[in-house]
Amino acid sequence: MNRRAAEEEIAPAQSLTDRAYADIEEMIVFLKLAPGSAISEAELSAHLGIGRTPIREALQRLARERLVQILPRRGIIVSGIDVSGQLRLLEVRRELERLIATSAARRATDDERARFRELAAGFERAAKVNDDVSFMRVDRDFNVLCSAASHNEFAANAMSLMHSLSRRFWYLYYKQAANMPLTAKLHADIARAIAAGDEERAGRASDKLLDAIEKFTRATVSPT
Numbered sequence: 001m002n003r004r005a006a007e008e009e010i011a012p013a014q015s016l017t018d019r020a021y022a023d024i025e026e027m028i029v030f031l032k033l034a035p036g037s038a039i040s041e042a043e044l045s046a047h048l049g050i051g052r053t054p055i056r057e058a059l060q061r062l063a064r065e066r067l068v069q070i071l072p073r074r075g076i077i078v079s080g081i082d083v084s085g086q087l088r089l090l091e092v093r094r095e096l097e098r099l100i101a102t103s104a105a106r107r108a109t110d111d112e113r114a115r116f117r118e119l120a121a122g123f124e125r126a127a128k129v130n131d132d133v134s135f136m137r138v139d140r141d142f143n144v145l146c147s148a149a150s151h152n153e154f155a156a157n158a159m160s161l162m163h164s165l166s167r168r169f170w171y172l173y174y175k176q177a178a179n180m181p182l183t184a185k186l187h188a189d190i191a192r193a194i195a196a197g198d199e200e201r202a203g204r205a206s207d208k209l210l211d212a213i214e215k216f217t218r219a220t221v222s223p224t
Contacts (some may be wrong), residue, residue: 020050020058028078029136029168035080039068065164086217087167090163094161094210098203104149105194105202112149113195115220118147120191127184130175135184142187144154149194169217178220179212186212 024044027033041055046059048055059076062068069077108116121144143163147156170185174180186209 007021013204015056016050016054017061020044020054021061023048023050024055024058024062025067025164028062029164029171030133031168031172033078037078039076040158041076046062058063062164065161067164067168081169082105083217083221087214089165090210090214090217092168093159093162094207094214096155096162097210098206100146100150100152100155100159100198101190101194101202102207103152103155104146104201105197107151108149108194108197112145113197115145116149116191116195120188120195122193123184123188127181127188130182132171135180136171138184139167142191146190146194155222160177170213173216173220177215180189183209184214 024033033035033039041059043050044050044055044059059068059070063070066079099215104116107148113223119138122138123135123142125131126138140163143159147159150156166192170178170183174183186205190202190209193205
């Protein structure tokens, strides 16, 4: 088999793994797979119509992101949710979010800046109608774009380990303690600052978002 044929044969498997990851991640984040529940490769394969190998690779990625636990001879468990752990995660996330936002404002390409403007509008539409699912999906695209536009693979790799855990925590508790329209608008402020190439404003907007997220996280323990 020549190199081109080999690459064509590999590419579909990679895209199936990405699709499996996206589908399972959304099921976990939106609590369709509840914390502590057992899942199986066979059941996911049948439900999603994707082969066992891409499912297995997706679960390994989700395990690295701490959304699932793969227990030898015991199966696969959706990870539990821990408020104190979430607060420790936010300590690191705050610094990384600021770095990524300012780096993206400095380094984003013209196409990336145009996409940030589109995502800002998407956040604002979700805020206007209080659409949590639309917000979550725009947020996922925003996280991916921020990491790419920072053009810093080390920061992006570290941040990727936190996004899904943070999104799931937010989705579980936001009706109890969060202001979704405000959260969406704070994300839009970051997106517009990055699109404008304003590093200082992007950093401030990132800090305001993390202030709101930390306040929300603490409120899940002691609602006010």
